[in-house]
Amino acid sequence: MSPLNRRDLLRSAGVLAFAGVATTTGRSEAAQAASPTGAAVPGFQHGVASGDPLPSSVLLWTRVTPTTEAVPGSGIGPDVTVRWEVAEDSGFLRMAARGSVRTGSARDHTVKVVPGGLRPGTAYWYRFIAAGATSPTGRTRTAPAAGAAVDRLRMGVVSCANWQAGYFSAYRYLADRGDLDVVLHLGDYLYEYAPGEYQARDIVVRPHDPAVEMTTLSHYRRRHAQYKTDLDLQALHSAVPFVVTWDDHEFANDAWSGGAENHTEGAEGTWSARRAWSQQAYAEWMPVRFEPAGHIYRRFEYGSLASISMLDLRTYRSQQASSVVDPAIASPARTLTGDAQMAWLLDGFSSQKTQWKLIGNPVMITPVRFPSTLSAQEIGAVGQLLGSTTIDGVPYNVDQWDGYSADRSRVISHLRDNAITDTVFLTGDIHSGWACDVPADPLTYPSNGASVAAELVCTSVTSDNLDDILGTQPRTASVAVEEAFKGANPHVKHLDFDSHGFSVLEVTPGALRMDWYVLSERTSRAATSALSASWQVAAGTQSVSRIL
Incomplete structure (x- = not known):
């Protein structure tokens, strides 16, 4: 057909x-x-x-x-x-x-x-x-x-589509393919900001409606409605079923269970009311089996080939670490997933009869050290991109799994101790493309040869990348920063801090392959698309290898 x-x-x-x-x-x-x-x-x-x-x-x-x-x-x-x-x-x-x-x-x-x-x-x-x-x-x-x-299972993989920062050409190219089984949207389907607050290199390509930061039910409904009028998004929705989860901007930047960096208690109402309104609008406007009384983490199976477990890493998380007086980042008292979701995730690894265990993972799980060779400007720019902060002079990715290392250790230990193979984390959030091994111990990798899983991170559809933050041309200043990160993190095999676009994931019994496609210009409706990189995870290896 x-x-x-x-x-x-x-x-x-x-x-x-x-x-x-x-x-x-x-x-x-x-x-x-x-x-x-x-x-x-x-x-x-x-x-x-x-x-x-x-x-x-x-x-x-x-x-x-x-x-x-x-x-x-x-x-x-x-x-x-x-x-x-x-x-x-x-x-x-x-x-x-x-x-x-x-x-x-x-x-x-x-x-x-x-x-x-x-x-x-x-x-x-x-x-x-x-x-x-x-x-x-x-x-x-x-x-x-x-x-x-x-x-074979073939899916589009996307994240971080900011209306104000450009046009959704990535969705158009995915819609035109005609060969996708499903589209995986890993979060930041829309953004909460008012016009002038967050856009493309401080240029509002097309302003948000309503013209305020969304904080009420009416605001969230109108913003969802605006995004659903985009021609390219409409085309993709009408062509392929979506499997979605949320990240923070469906609520507010750096959201956690009791608040958000971009929420002011009192002046913007209570966090509990704002989160309830955002979740209600999400349930109404998204093609997802979710209603506000339930939970959005859930699992899908594609025969014996693959399962897809979609995580919610905002609703149950402890507040992000921000200073030396915070509880230790490694404290088991702090959580990213919450106890019930963690039990569900670990049980899924052990009980799933599918070969490939794919995890829809809104924020990055691979441990990342900041290189000591970066300038202050580069550290600030990368920190802004990755959602990091500086504690005792050391940058940490506190909004990612790096900021909740006890939860990450539970996942890694479970995969290692139970010899679970063919686990791949599919991640969005950080507006950059990565292909990584997930090491059992990053301090001894690769001498111990232990990688328990792989992680593949898609770029943003339109949201600002490192070159945008630095104000430089693509593939100029960022290249040296990428090399420094790979040098400090030998388990990070591929890194692209500059591109906007989409990814296509193909899963077969023999291997899983991710292709990254980049757009020529996010602020142009006539943007072209080109394949920029391809990496695979061969069955049974738990490790990424380059194809292109």
């Missing part, structure tokens, strides 16, 4: 007008995506999406605008019935499932349905219908049957 290309997906639905429906946030983006004539899709202005595929079901998502006034975040508008259809063909002649659901202002007129009884490893088309308007058609795919032999 040949895949639809991006243009076909956007134009496949025959759309009838909703009388009197006006603009919502970001209409200039959505208007171009609706039909060959460029008219906005009345009623369905934020596209369609699917996510969290299982062998017999997949979650489907959309947002309907029933009246002119019922814009995202407004809290007004009537309840409306939305019909949904799932078919085995793009013409909807071979129907697989159908039904209807009510939505309204209580959930910002978003729709999430989970059709059951679908066939494993099968492509399906879906659409929504309300009051005579038909949504664009989406294409999705269920996961293979449990334990089934699977020859």
Whole structure:
């Protein structure tokens, strides 16, 4: 069954007008995506999406605008019935499932349905219908049957997409491929900042809506809605199911269980209320099997080939270390995962019958030492990029697993002591590309030859990298910094501090391969894409090796 290309997906639905429906946030983006004539899709202005595929079901998502006034975040508008259809063909002649659901202002007129009884490893088309308007058609795919032999799994891997810093060309190139089974989004799907607070080298390419830092339920809903009007993001959502987790910017920068670096208690309300609102908007606007009363860490299987365990490293973590009077970074009293999630993760390593154990890991687990040869400017720039701080004059990556080394030791010891193989951490967050061995002991690596896992880190879609922070041209000043980091950390094999783009991961029984693609210019809608590096993890090795 040949895949639809991006243009076909956007134009496949025959759309009838909703009388009197006006603009919502970001209409200039959505208007171009609706039909060959460029008219906005009345009623369905934020596209369609699917996510969290299982062998017999997949979650489907959309947002309907029933009246002119019922814009995202407004809290007004009537309840409306939305019909949904799932078919085995793009013409909807071979129907697989159908039904209807009510939505309204209580959930910002978003729709999430989970059709059951679908066939494993099968492509399906879906659409929504309300009051005579038909949504664009989406294409999705269920996961293979449990334990089934699977020859290949191919996924897009992305993170850190800041609307203000550029255009989402990375999503366009992934949507146009037509060969992906799933897209893994590792967090920072959107950013909380107001215009002028965080953008591309201090240039706002396109301003955030609302024009304030998001702190209330209405703010979070409007910001999600704005991102969902991006043409390239709509195209990717409609072409491939997503598996997502959050990092910090879905809430606020450097979030932890009791607050965030970018949250002022009192002036911006309470952290508990802000986090609840952000999680509610996330549950409403993302194609994810999550509701605020539950937890977002979860696991998916692709036959006997691979499992994907998605972590939540914000909700349960202790506050980041910030000074010498903080508890020791290695203290077991401090946690990144929380006890329940840690038990779930370790049990998954031991009980999974799949060959490859893939971990959707929002922040980097590989230990990283800062080189002693860096200048003060370079230390400051890298520290800003990696979320580090200086304790007693020594830089630490306190927002990553480096700042919670007791939890990391539990993971590494479990992998080593139980001889668990083919574990790969897939990571976002730090706006740079890495390929690393995860050593059992970084002080003796590589003489002891012990690497318990591999880690592959994708670049940012648009968020600032080291060259942006330093104000230099790409692949100039950063190159020496990269070499210094690799020299101080022999388990770090590949490092790219400058690029924006996306990654493609291919998993087979013999090896796992990551390809990094870089964009020519994030601030241009006409950005080109080029393959920059390829690294693999051969089965049974727990170690990365270069292909390109």
